[in-house]
Amino acid sequence: MPHDVTVLTERDLRGIVALDLATVAVVGKAFAALASGKVVMPPILSMAIPEANGEVDVKTAYIPGFEGFAIKVSPGFFDNPKLGLPSLNGLMILFSAKTGLVQALLLDNGYLTDIRTAAAGGVAAKHLAPQRVETAGVIGTGAQARLQIAAALLMRPIKRVLVWGRDAGKSAACALDLASQHGIDAEPVDDPARLVAESQLVITTTPAEQPVLKAEWLHPGLHVTAMGSDQAGKNEIDPKALAAADLYACDRVSQCEKLGELRSAIEAGLWNKGTPPELGDIVAGKKPGRTSEDQVTICDLTGTGAQDTAIATFAMQRARTAGAGSVIST
Amino acid sequence: MPHDVTVLTERDLRGIVALDLATVAVVGKAFAALASGKVVMPPILSMAIPEANGEVDVKTAYIPGFEGFAIKVSPGFFDNPKLGLPSLNGLMILFSAKTGLVQALLLDNGYLTDIRTAAAGGVAAKHLAPQRVETAGVIGTGAQARLQIAAALLMRPIKRVLVWGRDAGKSAACALDLASQHGIDAEPVDDPARLVAESQLVITTTPAEQPVLKAEWLHPGLHVTAMGSDQAGKNEIDPKALAAADLYACDRVSQCEKLGELRSAIEAGLWNKGTPPELGDIVAGKKPGRTSEDQVTICDLTGTGAQDTAIATFAMQRARTAGAGSVIST
Numbered sequence: 001m002p003h004d005v006t007v008l009t010e011r012d013l014r015g016i017v018a019l020d021l022a023t024v025a026v027v028g029k030a031f032a033a034l035a036s037g038k039v040v041m042p043p044i045l046s047m048a049i050p051e052a053n054g055e056v057d058v059k060t061a062y063i064p065g066f067e068g069f070a071i072k073v074s075p076g077f078f079d080n081p082k083l084g085l086p087s088l089n090g091l092m093i094l095f096s097a098k099t100g101l102v103q104a105l106l107l108d109n110g111y112l113t114d115i116r117t118a119a120a121g122g123v124a125a126k127h128l129a130p131q132r133v134e135t136a137g138v139i140g141t142g143a144q145a146r147l148q149i150a151a152a153l154l155m156r157p158i159k160r161v162l163v164w165g166r167d168a169g170k171s172a173a174c175a176l177d178l179a180s181q182h183g184i185d186a187e188p189v190d191d192p193a194r195l196v197a198e199s200q201l202v203i204t205t206t207p208a209e210q211p212v213l214k215a216e217w218l219h220p221g222l223h224v225t226a227m228g229s230d231q232a233g234k235n236e237i238d239p240k241a242l243a244a245a246d247l248y249a250c251d252r253v254s255q256c257e258k259l260g261e262l263r264s265a266i267e268a269g270l271w272n273k274g275t276p277p278e279l280g281d282i283v284a285g286k287k288p289g290r291t292s293e294d295q296v297t298i299c300d301l302t303g304t305g306a307q308d309t310a311i312a313t314f315a316m317q318r319a320r321t322a323g324a325g326s327v328i329s330t
Numbered sequence: 331m332p333h334d335v336t337v338l339t340e341r342d343l344r345g346i347v348a349l350d351l352a353t354v355a356v357v358g359k360a361f362a363a364l365a366s367g368k369v370v371m372p373p374i375l376s377m378a379i380p381e382a383n384g385e386v387d388v389k390t391a392y393i394p395g396f397e398g399f400a401i402k403v404s405p406g407f408f409d410n411p412k413l414g415l416p417s418l419n420g421l422m423i424l425f426s427a428k429t430g431l432v433q434a435l436l437l438d439n440g441y442l443t444d445i446r447t448a449a450a451g452g453v454a455a456k457h458l459a460p461q462r463v464e465t466a467g468v469i470g471t472g473a474q475a476r477l478q479i480a481a482a483l484l485m486r487p488i489k490r491v492l493v494w495g496r497d498a499g500k501s502a503a504c505a506l507d508l509a510s511q512h513g514i515d516a517e518p519v520d521d522p523a524r525l526v527a528e529s530q531l532v533i534t535t536t537p538a539e540q541p542v543l544k545a546e547w548l549h550p551g552l553h554v555t556a557m558g559s560d561q562a563g564k565n566e567i568d569p570k571a572l573a574a575a576d577l578y579a580c581d582r583v584s585q586c587e588k589l590g591e592l593r594s595a596i597e598a599g600l601w602n603k604g605t606p607p608e609l610g611d612i613v614a615g616k617k618p619g620r621t622s623e624d625q626v627t628i629c630d631l632t633g634t635g636a637q638d639t640a641i642a643t644f645a646m647q648r649a650r651t652a653g654a655g656s657v658i659s660t
Contacts, residue, residue, distance in 0.1 A: 002340055005437060009660045010332055045375035049392045049399070054430050058388050058401060062379045069379070071388060073401050073423060075430025089430050093403060093421065098382050100405025100419050105435060107335060107660040326658075330339045330437040 006104040008315065008325040013108050016318040017311070019115050019150050024126070027119035028283050030310035033063045034252065035280035041252070041305050044259075046231075053079045061305035068094045068103055070312035072305065074113060086110075094312045102330070104316050114147055116311040117303055120251060120279075121203060121225050122151030124299040127282050127289045128249065129201045129223040134159050137195040139212050139236070140205030141165035141174040144227060148203040149178055161186040162195045165206075193217050204228050204236040211264075215240035220294040227301040229260045237298065239265040246295040247288075249277050255302040262300055336434040338645065338655040343438050346648040349445050349480050353644065354456070357449035358613050360640035363393045364582065365610035371582070371635050374589075383409045391635035398424045398433055400642035402635065404443060416440075424642045432660070434646050444477055446641040447633055450581060450609075451533060451555050452481030454629040457612050457619045458579065459531045459553040464489050467525040469542050469566075470535030471495035471504040474557060478533040479508055491516040492525045495536075523547050534558055534566040541594075545570035550624040557631040559590045567628065569595040576625040577618075579607045585632040592630055 008016075017023060033039050041061035048055045054077035062069045074090040081087060090113060092106040106112060125133075133156035138145045141163060149161055161184060163175045171188035178186040189195045196202055196217040206212055206228045213224065215238040224245075228236045242248045242265040250256035253275060257263055265271040279299060281287040290297050319325050338346075347353060363369050371391035378385045384407035392399045404420040411417060420443065422436040436442060455463075463486035468475045471493060479491055491514060493505045501518035508516040519525045526532055526547040536542055536558045543554065545568040554575075558566045572578045572595040580586035583605055587593055595601040609629060611617040620627050649655050 002439065007337075007658060009658065011660075040377055040379060042375055042377045045372055045388055045390070047370055047372045047390055047392060047399075049370060049427060051394065052428050052430075054427075056390070056399075056401070056425070056430065058375055058390070060375070060377055060386070060388070062377060064381065069377075069386075071386070071403050073425075075425055077428070077430035080429055083429065085429055085431070089432065091423065091432055093423075095386070095403075095405055097379060097384075098407070099410055099413065099415055100382075100384050100386065100407035101415070102419065102421055102437065107432065107658065109332065109660055328337060328339065328437065328656075330341075330439055 002330050003101055005102050005328050005330055006319060006325045007328055008104060008106050008319055010107060010109045010111050012324045013106060013111055013315055016322050016324050017112065017115060017315045019118050019147060021154055023115060024119045024122035024151065024154060026310050026314045027116055027307050028123045030063060030306040031123055031280035032284040034306050035278060035284040035286055038064045039306055052077055059305035059308055061309045062097060063306055063309050066309055066313045067097060068313050068316065069097050070094050070309040072113065072308040074110065092308060092312045094316055106312055106315060112311050112315060114143060116307040117144060117227065118147035118151040120301050120307055121148040121227055122155055123283060124225045124279060124301065125152045125155040125201060128297045128299055129156055130221050130293045132293065133200040135162060135199045136201040137162040137199035138203050138205060139164050139192055140228065141170040142205060144205040145174050146177055148205055148227065152201055152203065153182055156201065159185060162199060163188045164192045164195045206236055207234055208236045209233055210235065211238040212236050213241065214238045215244050218244060218296050220296065223297045225299045225301060226261050230302045231259055232263060235261065235264040237261045239268040239270045242298060243270055243272055245298045247290065247297045249279050249282060249299050251279050251301045252304050253278060256300045260300040260302040332660050333431055335432050335658050335660055336649060336655045337437065337658055338434060338649055339437050340439045340441050342654045343436060343441055343645055346652050346654050347442065347445060347645045349448050349477060351484055353445060354449045354452035354481065354484060356640050356644045357446055357637050358453045360393060360636040361453055361610035362614040364636050365608060365614040365616055368394045369636055382407055389635035389638055391639045392427060393636055393639050396639055396643045397427060398643050398646065399427050400424050400639040402443065402638040404440065422638060422642045424646055436642055436645060442641050442645060444473060446637040447474060447557065448477035448481040450631050450637055451478040451557055452485055453613060454555045454609060454631065455482045455485040455531060458627045458629055459486055460551050460623045462623065463530040465492060465529045466531040467492040467529035468533050468535060469494050469522055470558065471497065471500040472535060474535040475504050476507055478535055478557065482531055482533065483512055486531065489515060492519045492529060494519050494522045494525045536566055537564055538566045539563055540565065541568040542566050543571065544568045545574050548574060548626050550626065553627045555629045555631060556591050560632045561589055562593060565591065565594040567591045569598040569600045572628060573600055573602055575628045577620065577627040579609050579612060579629050581609050581631045582634050583608060586630045590630040590632040
C-alpha cells in the first residue's frame with residue numbers, strides 16, 4: 001500500500017548522528033536488551049560473489065521497546081579501490097516493528113555501521129577497561145582505528161595513543177590524524193609488543209588472518225577489544241590469550257564462536273571455560289565485568305544486528321527532531 | 331561514498347513492469363541460471379516478531395550475467411488488516427554486482443514479488459502443463475489466485491477457469507474478476523475434487539497447513555503448481571501425491587525440503603525418489619519435463635532470490651529506457 005517513507009542520505013545522517021556519549025548510550029542499551037533474552041536476532045545472511053571479489057552481509061534484530069527494526073545490508077567489494085571506489089558501502093532500512101511498513105531508508109554508505117561499531121568499542125571500554133587508562137594502543141590504521149580511539153576517549157582520560165600497523169607510513173598518518181583531531185599525544189610505534197606493554201587499553205582493528213597480538217604480551221591491568229574479526233578465517237588475537245585472560249566476553253556468543261576470536265580458540269582446542277559472558281550481560285549487571293584494576297580482560301566484537309536496529313531507530317528520532325531528510329510517497 | 335541512486339515507487343513500477351511474456355521469460359532465464367550451478371543463493375534470512383504477529387524474510391541471489399543483484403525484504407504482519415493495512419509489504423534493493431554500490435531502491439510494497447511469483451507459475455505451466463489445457467482450476471481466492479491464472483493464460487489456450495476457496499463469496503468474486511479481466515468463462519465451484527477432475531492445470535495458492543488437494547484426485551494429463559507453501563508448517567498437497575506423480579519438480583530443492591510440499595512428504599516418510607529435479611534443470615533442458623500429454627506432473631514453488639534478482643534487474647532496465655523514477659544523490 002502506498003505510504004510515506006523518509007529518506008536520509010549520508011550527508012543528512014552525518015548532520016544528526018555523531019560518535020558521542022548519546023550514541024554510545026544507545027548502543028549500550030541495545031547490548032543490555034540482548035541480555036534480556038527477548039531480542040530476536042537471526043544468523044547473519046552472507047553471500048559471496050567471488051567473480052567480483054565481493055561479499056554482502058545482511059543483519060537484523062528486533063529489540064522489544066524499540067519502535068522499529070533495521071535491516072542492514074553491507075556489501076564489501078575488495079577490488080573497488082582499483083576503480084577509485086571504497087570497498088565498503090551499504091544502507092539500512094528501518095521498518096515499523098508494529099506493522100512492518102518501511103519507515104525510512106538510511107542511505108548511509110556504511111557511515112552508521114562505522115559509528116555503531118565504534119560505539120560498541122566505547123561500551124566495551126566503559127565496562128571492561130581499567131578506570132585509569134593513560135595510554136591506549138591501536139593495532140591497524142584504517143577508519144576504525146581512528147573511530148575506536150575516538151570512542152575510547154569518551155570513556156577514559158587517555159593522555160597518549162600508540163599506533164601500529166604493517167605499513168609504517170599509514171601508522172604515522174593515523175597517529176597524526178588522531179593527534180590533530182583530539183589534541184592528544186599520538187605516535188606510531190614499530191613494535192606491537194611495545195605498544196601492548198605500554199598500554200592499558202588496546203584495540204585491534206585489522207582484517208588479520210594470523211594473530212597480531214600474542215598471549216605472552218598480556219599484562220596485569222590490560223583490556224583488549226578485538227573488533228576486526230567478523231568472518232570465519234579472520235583471527236587477530238593469539239588463541240591462547242582468550243583462556244589466559246581473567247575475563248573474556250563476546251558481543252554475541254553465537255556469532256563469536258563462528259566469526260570471531262572465539263572460533264580460533266575453539267578450533268585450536270584452547271578454550272576450556274564453557275560459555276563466555278556476553279557484553280550485554282555485563283552492561284545489564286547480570287554478570288560481572290572487570291572487578292579489579294589488575295585484571296586482564298578481552299572483548300570480542302563481531303557486530304550485531306541489535307546495534308543496527310539501535311542506531312537506525314536513533315537516527316530516525318534525531319531526523320524527526322531536526323526535520324532532516326526528504327519524504328517519498330511510495 | 332556519495333553516489334546516485336534511482337528510486338522507483340510502486341506507481342513507477344506498475345507503469346513499467348507487468349505480468350507479460352517478457353517478464354515470464356526473464357524469470358525463466360533466472361531458473362535456467364540456477365541450473366548452471368553458478369548462481370549464489372544463500373538460505374533465506376527469516377525473523378519472527380511474535381509480539382506483532384509479524385515475520386520478515388530476506389532473500390537474495392547472485393546470477394552471473396545479470397548486472398545487479400537484488401536483496402528483497404518481505405515483511406508479513408498479520409494483524410495489519412485490523413489496522414486497515416495490508417499484511418504484506420516490502421521493497422527490493424538493487425546493487426551493482428561489480429562494485430556492490432546501491433543502484434536502485436524499488437519501493438514496490440510487494441508488487442514485484444507478486445509479479446515474479448506469478449511469473450514462476452507461468453514458467454512451470456510452460457514447461458510442465460499438457461499442451462492442451464482447456465480448463466484450469468485455481469484453489470485459493472487471493473491476489474495470487476488471480477495472477478497465477480493470468481500467467482497460465484499467457485502459456486496455454488485456456489477456455490475456462492474454475493475457482494474454489496473455503497469462502498464461497500470470495501470464490502465467486504475471484505471468478506467474476508477473472509471473467510471480466512480476461513474475457514473468459516470463469517466459475518466458482520463448491521467442490522475442489524470436481525475442480526481437479528475437470529482441469530488439466532491446477533494451481534494451489536493458499537497458506538493451508540493441511541492438504542487442500544488429495545492424491546486420489548490426480549488424473550492422467552494433469553499438471554499441478556503448488557505455490558502457497560513457503561514456510562515449514564504449510565502444506566497444500568497430500569504428501570502421497572508427490573511420489574504418485576510421474577514427475578515432481580522443485581523451484582529449489584534446498585528450499586522445498588524445508589519450506590515446501592517436499593517437507594511434508596519427507597516428514598511423512600512418503601518421498602522415495604531421491605533428489606527431485608529443479609524447475610531450472612527442466613527449463614535449461616538438462617532434465618526432462620513432461621514427456622507425454624498423459625503424465626501427471628507437480629511443481630513446488632517456494633520463491634527464490636534468483637527471481638528477485640531477475641525482476642529487479644529487469645525493472646531497472648525498463649526504468650532506464652522509460653526514464654522512470656527519481657534520483658537521489660546519497
